[in-house]
Amino acid sequence: MSKDPGELFPKDSKKSYGLMELVKGTSPMVDKGPEDTVTSWPHLLILEVLASLGTMVLLLFMSVAWNAPLREFANPDVTENPSKAAWYFLNLQDLLLHMNPALAGVIIPTIVIVILMAIPYIDRSKADISIWFASQKGKAIATFAAVYTTIWLVALVLFDEYIQVKSFISEPEIIPAWIIPIIVISGLTGLLIMIIRRRWNPTKREMMVGLFSAFVTTYVVLLIVTLFFRGLGLHLVWPWNLPPGALPF
Amino acid sequence: MMPDINAILKIITRSQIWRSVFRQGYPNTDENRSKTIVNSWFLHIHPVKVRKHTLKVSYTWGMGFITFFLFMVLVVTGIYLMFFYAPSIERAYTDIQALETSITFGMLMRNMHRWAAHLMVISVFLHLCRVFFTGGYKRPREFNWVIGVILWVLTLVLSYTGYLLPWDQLAYWAVTVGTNIAGVTPLIGDQVRLILLGAMEAGPDALVRFYALHIALLPGVMTVLIGIHFWRIRKDGGLSNPDEITEDQTEGAA
């Protein structure tokens, strides 16, 4: 960390004098160049106090405005309809409607977690560290990936509601439950990669920004679909037509 | 006659008792500011100095800190709820009803616990997104990102195990659906389901297991991992910042 002071204030060999300056400060600066740091007290701590207070105020308002739900006593003989998981798992629950449960509920989540963990070992450049979306190009790619993903997801959800893969091929079970979902997911991901590569000629990091944006979009869009747009029997409805008790909170 | 406040303050802050607790003066010099941080058990996790860039709200959104704050709120309100709740089929549901109707601050504490859990699920995901989109996972922070991914999953699982505890219809069916999904895991599905539920169906054993996970095992693991997460931020030289940008000759090498 500590830099050679001679390097910070290079001496000009042609000059017999050095440049001095008197500055205001709270401590003597010996052998130190100008630094882009401030003391944690108070600069960081004041932000932490403000964030705590803001969060606490929001939380108190919510807790006064809405009560936590408590439905009837658990009854194994009465199924809730629609029966929804906690809201933060509804994206997974939506996947379950479209493919084999082991694929949707176990295999895909596991793959997602493993890929997320692998990210730092795949993208190892440090050329754009701390820059939001890596670059202007990265921002455009992220936006495109989000729009692309939203359009496809909405189309697929509508397709599976009103037409269904099973109306074309239902036998053997493995085709609609495994093969077609896998082909659709990898095909659409591949197409996204191809379009990004053709249009933007991105770095590895910019490509990953695009793919991560597609992941976040999928996560959020499917969550919203099942939370607000699925009623009795988990069929699609408008949010204002949801049956009572369809929101799991 | 009005007593002189400053004189009284001086007597207090110069007393041996005061000085045995606070070993430095008011933090208005750099020396005392440093000491305030390093002499305090609560604050010593902070570095004495931080880069201005990492203080920008537009850089971190403060989401990591807010997640941590919500976790602490959950611990405090959760302990309050534990005083009035027993994880048995006979008592769980009526205990929650009692919390809502007859226990002082019961309703408020239950609401805060529930909504803080929801907010934490949101804030931890926003934190994950900000770290990804700013490239905060890059060398040397690779492993802290991996710990982060585990923290994200833990946050979800903690929320989910708490969901069962009121033993109402919402809880029962969410857990039945969830453990059925775990049950279709290739090869080990049935065993996983049995371990989670302690029986073939969600019942008294499942309630006890989810309770133990929710109040002891998972929060314990979470606390340790958050500790490691913060410790590594320090060891990795604080937060990612533009000074670390280097051109890419290292790609593939190093």
Ligand code: HEM
């Ligand atoms: C219980 C959950 C978590 C807590 C309490 C937490 C807390 C924090 C805090 C306070 C910081 C300091 C900077 C900031 O606020 O952004 C931070 C940084 C960081 N977090 Fe987390 N975090 C959690 C989960 C995660 C997750 C889910 C990830 C990613 C998968 C992650 C990865 C990181 C990384 C890589 C840094 C360093 C970022 C940088 O240097 O720019 N953390 N965390």
